[in-house]
Amino acid sequence: MERVTIEDVEAEPHPMGVNRERQPVTDALGAEHMTAVHYELDPGEQFSGGLHTHHDQEELFYVMEGTATFEYGTDGEKTPVEAGEVIRFEPGEFQxxxxxxxxxxVGLALAAPGSQHNWADLESMAPCPECDEVTPHGVEEPDESFVIFCKECGNEMRIA
Structure with missing residues (x-):
């Protein structure tokens, strides 16, 4: 049995700079079979680095305070999720x-199975300067920075 308070979990902002208060509860508890991350998002911040999917994970977001807006699919559909509500995304569903x-x-993201990303199963939709349109992108396992690559033309973008 492991136990921790959110206040004792050190904040680790998203490497792409899309939020500042991101607390990986999973790491603090030593969990191996699921992921739990606590977020405090100021106006304009987001949970992750853009529209993406995990082909190997189901994700749930519990909004504890405020109203989050979730974009889902690949055609720009949006839905508000208010305090006390939970939204679920199945593996392969963009959000x-x-x-x-x-x-x-304030929200809590939960994902299973696994506490670490299988980077080959992560896909994002992002603008590609070479293709001159939004295309599917893969992500290489980060070392010092993220490498995102266009699945259409292979163009790579490094994000510190």
């Missing part, structure tokens, strides 16, 4: 949660 309000959003 991105953001704070588009003027108030702080």
């Amino acid at each position: 991105c949660g953001r704070n588009e309000s003027d108030e702080q959003v």
Whole structure:
């Protein structure tokens, strides 16, 4: 049995700079079969680095305070998720949660199976400067930075 308070979990902002209060509860508890991350999102911040999917993980987001807006699919559909609500995304379903309000959003992201990403199963939709359109992108396992590559043309982008 392991136990921790959120206040004791050190914040690790997203490497792409999309949030500042991201606390990996999973790491603090030594969990291996699921992921739990606590977020406090200021206006304009988001849970992750953009519209993406995990082909190997189911994800749930519990909004504890405020209203988060989730984009889902690949055609720009959005839905608000208010405090006390939970939203689920199945493996392979594209999503991105953001704070588009003027108030702080506090939420908990839960994913299973696995506590670490299988980077080969992560895919994002991002603009490719070579293709001159939004295309599917893969992500290489980060060392010092993220390498995102266009699955259409192979163009690579390094994000510190």
